[in-house]
Amino acid sequence: MKKVYKNYFKKSFVVGILAALLSISAFSQESVKLDSTVLQQADLKQLIDYALKNQPLLKQNKLDEEITESTIKSKLADWYPQLNFNYSLQHNFIVQTSIIGGNPVKLGVENTSGANFALSQVLFNRDVLLAKRSQGDVRQQILQQTESNKINIVANVSKAYYNVLANIQQIDVTNEAINRLQKSLDNAKAQYEEGVADKTDYKRTSIQLNNAKAQKKSFENMQLANIELLKQLMGYPEEQPLTVAFEKDALIKEANLDTTATADYKNRIEFKSLETQRSLLKANVDYNRWSYLPTVSLNGNYNLNYLNNQFKDLYSNNFPNSFANLNVALPIFQGFKRKYNTKNAELQLKRTDWDLIALKQSVNAQYSQALETYKSNLANYNALVENVDLAKEVYDLIQLQYKSGIKTYIEVVTAEADLRTAEINSINALYQVLSSKVDVEKALGNIKTN
Structure with a gap:
């Protein structure tokens, strides 16, 4: 016997280990599947598509949708006939005694057993009626929550992408400045060695060159942080590399926006969500109000009854009984509870009407603010683009005049710093325009998620 138990537990242990390994393997395969995509030279559309597929928040929303669907079906299941079975077995150590006609009489037997089949059908119940009427709005509400999260993800990923691009171009501009300064340093040092200029010229160039290299290092460190932020917003694995691509000319065209559009709050997901919430409150x-109506149901029972003083003969005789009934339950007075509950529900519905009015005003304010910010950033960008052309022209001219002995070297250093500043400022201005355009599109309710 001990050997049998030992073998049994040994087999159970092995089966348990195998089941655990299979579970871990399945989980690992799912993780690998989720993390298998590596984005290289990805544009904004690819980044957004990845985020909409892999962002953990949207994964949770998908589960919430499934939970909601299961909950709805669970509530609606109460409309179906309900069939239940009960079984009992009882031994009476002392059979109950009652006095009948002045004589003690035992009521019952020592052993009883019974089986019960119960069938019920709801004809009217306010809980199941609410579930049936509101199921569409409940589904719509969770889908709108998912849509709202998608809109925010698209907007946030777009802005993070523009920050990454701004940093890439800032690094490129700084590299160009470093190349210019290195050439200037070589030239200034050669002139100093030839006795044409003093050592202050190449010393100043060395200072500017070191500053440019430090600025480049700062941009590179910032880029690492920007990439990690972009990964987090996308739900992208932190251990996987991520590189982005862009075309500057296309981005400049993309920055254009129709500023004559008017905001319609009905296009906003917030309005649609409030409309759904209003339907649920209604x-x-x-x-x-249905609480004043009765709850009505049909019930039917079939009972098997086995009675015998001898346990071995308990199931030899059956004394069945069955019945059907119509059950109507109506609370008559509950201390005005139904009245106040109805009043509260009506007030909540009325409050939502004010939420809609507040949303309309909020949308108009958001759009006006976003549009004015966009216009301001666009005007700033156009001015800074012109400054880049002017700064480049000034730098080339002063560099030429310096070589001809007309200008001092300090003026060359100043012109180079002005050119680098103008280029970096114009880059920042472009991506401020693009980010503010995202805010305008979001205020208009024009952000697409599919």
């Missing part, structure tokens, strides 16, 4: 008002 259903809640009806639900509380």
